[in-house]
Amino acid sequence: MTWLEYIVKAFDNLGGLASYTDLYEEIERIRPEPLSPQWKATVRRTIETHSSHSANHGPGQPDLFYSVEGLGKGIWALRNYQQFDTPASDVAEPESKYAIQVTLRVIRDSTLAHELKRLYQYRCQICEHSIVLNTKERYAEGHHIKPLGNPHGGPDITANMIVLCPNHHAELDFGARQLFQADLKIVKHSISQLYLDYHNYEIYPYR
């Protein structure tokens, strides 16, 4: 396997987004070949060569990685899993609404969301389900109750966040259900009633 393939595999195992520290740890775990003293620099250069977010983006190289919190913070995400198999010259297929949702979720998976998911051991606060990946790692999603960005302008703070399984995340994103404190089976951090009200009165009716 090439370095690029190991990096993509490591991102994949980490849910599509990782800090360099997490990425190095995962690569050490999955790569059987001995590592050279400069291997971490090789990883960083390989990511930068394959990202239009970097000044080192190689001419004609596919744009595979996305700098999540701006350059210099060291958090990168896989831009799009499918893009890896697609020649860069291909005209992009129109994305479905669901695909766009998934992309936004990955980009917004901030360090805060990561910590919150760890606090809940990757269990959904509504149904307690936790997905166990074939790498033995767990998977859950962080949800902003009052959505970030226009037109909602919700804040990126834990009082506005819950940890969910993908089904409950989709139900809330699409306003398919209401959300009350009593719906939460596991609660280890405080959630502001203000944001629950916002969901129930502003998101839920717009179906």
Ligand SMILES: [Zn+2]
């Ligand atoms: Zn759930």
